[in-house]
Amino acid sequence: MAETYGTIDAQFLAALKDLTAEDRVSTSQALCEQHGTDESYHTAQAPDVVVFTLSTKEVSDVVKLCADHKVPVIPYGTGTSLEGHVAALHGGVCIDLSQMSQIMEVRPEDLDVSLQAGVTRKTLNEYLRDTGLFFPIDPGADASLGGMCATRASGTNAVRYGTMRENVLSLTVVTPSGEIVKTSSRAKKSAAGYDLTRLYIGAEGTLGIITEVTLRLYGIPESISSAICPFNSLEDAVNTVISTIQCGIPIARIELLDENQMEAVNKYSKLDYALSPTLFFEFHGSPAGVAEQVEMVKDLAEGYGGTDFQWAERQEDRDRLWTARHNAYYAALAMRPGCKGVSSDACVPISRLAEAIMETKADMEASSLYGTIVGHVGDGNFHALFVFDPDKPDELAEAKRLNARIVERAIRMEGTCTGEHGIGHGKMKYLESEFGEAGLEIMRSLKRALDPDNIMNPGKIVSL
Amino acid sequence: MAETYGTIDAQFLAALKDLTAEDRVSTSQALCEQHGTDESYHTAQAPDVVVFTLSTKEVSDVVKLCADHKVPVIPYGTGTSLEGHVAALHGGVCIDLSQMSQIMEVRPEDLDVSLQAGVTRKTLNEYLRDTGLFFPIDPGADASLGGMCATRASGTNAVRYGTMRENVLSLTVVTPSGEIVKTSSRAKKSAAGYDLTRLYIGAEGTLGIITEVTLRLYGIPESISSAICPFNSLEDAVNTVISTIQCGIPIARIELLDENQMEAVNKYSKLDYALSPTLFFEFHGSPAGVAEQVEMVKDLAEGYGGTDFQWAERQEDRDRLWTARHNAYYAALAMRPGCKGVSSDACVPISRLAEAIMETKADMEASSLYGTIVGHVGDGNFHALFVFDPDKPDELAEAKRLNARIVERAIRMEGTCTGEHGIGHGKMKYLESEFGEAGLEIMRSLKRALDPDNIMNPGKIVSL
Numbered sequence: 001m002a003e004t005y006g007t008i009d010a011q012f013l014a015a016l017k018d019l020t021a022e023d024r025v026s027t028s029q030a031l032c033e034q035h036g037t038d039e040s041y042h043t044a045q046a047p048d049v050v051v052f053t054l055s056t057k058e059v060s061d062v063v064k065l066c067a068d069h070k071v072p073v074i075p076y077g078t079g080t081s082l083e084g085h086v087a088a089l090h091g092g093v094c095i096d097l098s099q100m101s102q103i104m105e106v107r108p109e110d111l112d113v114s115l116q117a118g119v120t121r122k123t124l125n126e127y128l129r130d131t132g133l134f135f136p137i138d139p140g141a142d143a144s145l146g147g148m149c150a151t152r153a154s155g156t157n158a159v160r161y162g163t164m165r166e167n168v169l170s171l172t173v174v175t176p177s178g179e180i181v182k183t184s185s186r187a188k189k190s191a192a193g194y195d196l197t198r199l200y201i202g203a204e205g206t207l208g209i210i211t212e213v214t215l216r217l218y219g220i221p222e223s224i225s226s227a228i229c230p231f232n233s234l235e236d237a238v239n240t241v242i243s244t245i246q247c248g249i250p251i252a253r254i255e256l257l258d259e260n261q262m263e264a265v266n267k268y269s270k271l272d273y274a275l276s277p278t279l280f281f282e283f284h285g286s287p288a289g290v291a292e293q294v295e296m297v298k299d300l301a302e303g304y305g306g307t308d309f310q311w312a313e314r315q316e317d318r319d320r321l322w323t324a325r326h327n328a329y330y331a332a333l334a335m336r337p338g339c340k341g342v343s344s345d346a347c348v349p350i351s352r353l354a355e356a357i358m359e360t361k362a363d364m365e366a367s368s369l370y371g372t373i374v375g376h377v378g379d380g381n382f383h384a385l386f387v388f389d390p391d392k393p394d395e396l397a398e399a400k401r402l403n404a405r406i407v408e409r410a411i412r413m414e415g416t417c418t419g420e421h422g423i424g425h426g427k428m429k430y431l432e433s434e435f436g437e438a439g440l441e442i443m444r445s446l447k448r449a450l451d452p453d454n455i456m457n458p459g460k461i462v463s464l
Numbered sequence: 465m466a467e468t469y470g471t472i473d474a475q476f477l478a479a480l481k482d483l484t485a486e487d488r489v490s491t492s493q494a495l496c497e498q499h500g501t502d503e504s505y506h507t508a509q510a511p512d513v514v515v516f517t518l519s520t521k522e523v524s525d526v527v528k529l530c531a532d533h534k535v536p537v538i539p540y541g542t543g544t545s546l547e548g549h550v551a552a553l554h555g556g557v558c559i560d561l562s563q564m565s566q567i568m569e570v571r572p573e574d575l576d577v578s579l580q581a582g583v584t585r586k587t588l589n590e591y592l593r594d595t596g597l598f599f600p601i602d603p604g605a606d607a608s609l610g611g612m613c614a615t616r617a618s619g620t621n622a623v624r625y626g627t628m629r630e631n632v633l634s635l636t637v638v639t640p641s642g643e644i645v646k647t648s649s650r651a652k653k654s655a656a657g658y659d660l661t662r663l664y665i666g667a668e669g670t671l672g673i674i675t676e677v678t679l680r681l682y683g684i685p686e687s688i689s690s691a692i693c694p695f696n697s698l699e700d701a702v703n704t705v706i707s708t709i710q711c712g713i714p715i716a717r718i719e720l721l722d723e724n725q726m727e728a729v730n731k732y733s734k735l736d737y738a739l740s741p742t743l744f745f746e747f748h749g750s751p752a753g754v755a756e757q758v759e760m761v762k763d764l765a766e767g768y769g770g771t772d773f774q775w776a777e778r779q780e781d782r783d784r785l786w787t788a789r790h791n792a793y794y795a796a797l798a799m800r801p802g803c804k805g806v807s808s809d810a811c812v813p814i815s816r817l818a819e820a821i822m823e824t825k826a827d828m829e830a831s832s833l834y835g836t837i838v839g840h841v842g843d844g845n846f847h848a849l850f851v852f853d854p855d856k857p858d859e860l861a862e863a864k865r866l867n868a869r870i871v872e873r874a875i876r877m878e879g880t881c882t883g884e885h886g887i888g889h890g891k892m893k894y895l896e897s898e899f900g901e902a903g904l905e906i907m908r909s910l911k912r913a914l915d916p917d918n919i920m921n922p923g924k925i926v927s928l
Contacts, residue, residue, distance in 0.1 A: 107813070107815065108710075109710060109814070109815040110813040110814055110815045111709075111710070111712075111814075112813070151655055152653075152654075152655040152659075153655070154653055154655075158653060162630070163653050165653070165659070165662075166626070166630055175902070175906065179902040179905075180902065181899075181900070181902045181903050181906060182899070182900065182903065183903070184880075185875070185878050185879050185880045185898065186813045186878040186879070187811040187812060187813065187843075187844060187845075187874075187878070187879045187880040187883065188811065188813075188814070188843045188844055188845075189616075189618055189622060189627050189629070189811060189843050189845065189883050189884065190616075190811060190880040190882065190883060191615055191616040191617070191618075191666055191809075191880075191882045191883060191884050191885060191886040191887070192880045192881055192882050192886075192887060192891075192894075192895060192898055192899075193666070193887055193895050193898075193899065193907050193925050193926070194663065194666065194667055194671075194906075194907045194910055194911075194925070195616075195629070195659075195662045195663065195665065195666055196899075196903060196906060196907070198629075198659045198662035198663075199658065199659065199662070199663065199906075199910075201659065202655055202657070202658065202659055203658055207658075218712065219711075219712040245575075246572075246573060246575070247683075248575075248682065248683040285753075286753075286756055288752045288753070288756060289749075289750075289752070289753050289756070292750055292752055292753070345655075347651040347652065347653055347654060348651060349571070349574040349576070349650045349651065349652075350573070350574055350575075350652070351571065351573035351574045379651075379652045379653050380651060380652055381651075381652075381653065410651075411649070414649050414650040414651070415649050415650070415651040416648075416649045416651040416654035416655075416656045417656055418654065418655045418656050419651065419653050419654060419655060420653065420655050421655060422655040422656075423655070423656060423657055427656075430656075431656060431657050434649065434656055435645075435646070435656075435657065435660075436645070436646065438639070438643040438644065438645045439645050439646065439647070439660060441643075442639065442645060442658075442660060442663075442914065443657050443658045443660070445913045445914055446658055446663075446910065446913060446914075448913065449909045449910060449912065449913030449914075450906065450909055450910075450913075461657050461658070462657070
């Protein structure tokens with residue numbers, strides 16, 4: 001449908017400025033390029049113009065203008081996506097929501113918060129600090145909460161608290177025709193009609209733009225305990241994870257880093273952890289509950305030779321530990337300055353995790369390419385990060401080959417090609433192998449029905 | 465679109481029998497009437513024919529035949545819905561899935577199970593008994609798991625374990641054109657494309673027929689403790705619930721029954737509980753964890769005058785207690801033999817629960833109609849059951865008037881008209897007040913896109 005898109009001319013830009021403000025509309029090349037670029041290796045593609053909106057009404061006005069002119073619209077939060085989600089493949093208007101950063105209402109009595117989509121996860125948790133509440137979902141980047149909804153993000157706490165799928169009560173969405181829709185009430189559960197909230201979570205801005213979000217919050221646990229524990233082999237570490245999950249221990253975080261990733265983390269975060277496959281743990285609960293969990297997990301780990309638990313007792317020690325973990329991607333990239341990364345994102349049933357990771361590790365060792373393994377293993381989700389020199393096409397080809405093997409393996413094991421990064425345009429080719437033609441056709445039907453002119457983030461998830 | 469539906473003639477019936485079996489296709493009046501009737505007060509409407517399918521393939525074949533002839537298709541599980549979901553408003557073929565009752569695979573190592581949609585929740589849990597696993601979602605009726613997916617069911621355990629929305633990994637769905645679609649892998653989380661699983665959960669068979677389900681399972685807790693506690697006033701009981709939830713206590717069940725409901729339960733289940741507003745509790749966890757939870761909740765209850773906890777220690781005592789609770793709807797109906805019930809199903813943010821329930825109780829006391837209040841109050845969800853004589857139109861009108869007030873109040877309090885029963889055709893008029901015209905139009909677009917001939921359970925959720 002690309003040939004039918006309208007062009008952005010002086011008149012269109014003037015209208016855009018009328019709807020928002022002179023100084024919030026930019027066609028600067030540098031700014032446009034930045035807005036077409038995410039943190040992945042995918043080729044960047046600049047939009048024609050970037051507009052910074054301040055309200056749902058403004059987003060609606062801008063989208064209506066774009067709809068009238070059949071101009072593509074690409075929503076932008078923090079640009080930290082990993083599958084080319086923000087690339088303006090057909091040009092168009094990038095709507096930057098980062099200035100929509102108001103936290104509208106925290107309701108401790110309902111354990112929820114309503115905020116504009118541009119608020120980032122760290123900003124939210126800093127804001128909440130005095131309330132005794134927190135929001136657990138934590139992808140590596142300090143992403144915007146609207147973007148986290150759009151990509152169905154998760155992170156290290158998902159093993160206990162679920163992903164964005166489970167933690168959003170309601171969204172305000174601007175549809176491709178510029179209508180404003182509230183997807184749900186604030187009730188904790190509802191059986192009222194089609195699940196519009198879950199329809200937009202993970203839709204990557206292809207069905208509408210999320211402008212406001214109501215999230216579930218949790219009380220900060222009375223007791224929190226973090227630790228790391230090195231293992232003699234990757235397999236021992238993974239088997240400890242599998243046993244922990246199969247025993248139903250309500251662990252808050254259980255993360256795997258292989259020895260390469262530990263080396264990268266040490267260098268990047270100036271730490272001196274052992275250069276062994278390592279698990280990062282966190283336990284949440286009452287003091288007695290945490291003590292119980294810790295005992296059980298220590299017993300399990302010991303069975304696999306993991307005996308050297310190092311505890312982070314103080315808040316600042318815990319923060320250092322988890323910041324190091326969150327920076328794993330950047331740490332791996334920093335091992336080869338100037339290089340870029342291909343991050344796989346397979347997620348498999350927990351019983352297949354050891355197999356999936358060990359076969360990945362064998363592929364990695366057989367390859368000349370540098371890579372690390374890191375993962376939210378409690379959910380069966382892990383990333384192999386392949387670091388390649390963008391000036392060496394062979395290296396990128398090798399990274400893609402290895403990634404394709406991981407995806408094919410995950411799907412064969414009844415898993416998914418992406419646990420949390422999403423499809424963007426980077427993983428579209430894997431969607432059909434995962435869902436089959438019939439499933440993909442339903443996705444296309446949804447897209448056609450809700451965005452008949454294909455103006456919303458076109459070229460992502462499905463092509464029409 | 466009703467005028468365009470095809471007719472069911474001898475040739476069609478012969479084709480149906482060819483696709484399935486002579487003795488699994490019936491046009492018996494009694495059988496058809498039974499299949500058009502649910503447990504609600506809504507007028508029953510018989511399909512023209514009932515077909516008992518044995519496999520996804522058979523469902524697909526039957527749906528293809530219906531699609532070719534533009535004949536409506538109504539899926540049927542156990543007929544325990546409460547908003548007229550199974551009424552064949554435009555005639556057509558009822559596909560009864562109750563004989564699709566195979567439990568295909570239990571995977572203890574992945575904490576999941578795959579089964580045909582006709583398996584009921586009690587059958588599943590009996591089957592699982594020796595595995596140490598259970599499936600927590602428990603609407604009052606012994607519904608089929610396919611039906612529970614279709615209505616986004618919940619029940620007494622949802623406060624801790626979530627609803628069907630959170631506990632389904634994957635579905636096999638037959639689309640309105642007869643295609644067979646798998647909605648997801650078995651991975652615990654995924655960011656791969658649109659959330660097809662959640663699209664069909666709660667769609668009440670209007671977008672396709674769920675034929676197979678993969679569910680999450682949980683380990684049976686090491687320690688389980690149940691109790692009831694009477695309170696001096698409804699308000700005291702509700703405030704105990706609100707405090708429990710706001711403190712973040714991970715209670716497994718916390719259910720409210722008002723004094724009328726307690727009287728009904730006593731009579732129906734031959735018990736002699738006090739005739740006071742009463743909370744039913746259940747605690748799951750390790751022995752220490754349960755002891756901790758019990759202490760906290762006892763403290764909170766005491767603050768509201770609830771001191772007389774009666775514990776059900778043995779499995780059979782717990783079963784008796786919860787069976788009595790699950791039969792609450794039938795118990796209320798039995799108070800006026802020959803009568804029917806209108807059950808409200810509002811769900812509100814927990815902070816508004818006391819207000820919502822007290823205003824409902826005041827309405828009930830001001831009315832001449834007999835009614836009870838019972839609810840999954842930990843989720844902010846409660847039912848006012850109004851029992852009316854079907855021969856007295858004034859009584860039904862009064863029940864509907866009271867129900868409308870409850871819905872209006874719930875929506876005003878940022879809640880929903882239905883926490884778990886669904887829309888069917890009974891609550892369609894409330895859907896627009898809850899979602900607005902823009903939200904409803906999206907639902908209509910989804911329905912039109914996926915079922916352009918409107919053959920799947922037509923006249924439910926949205927009218928086109």
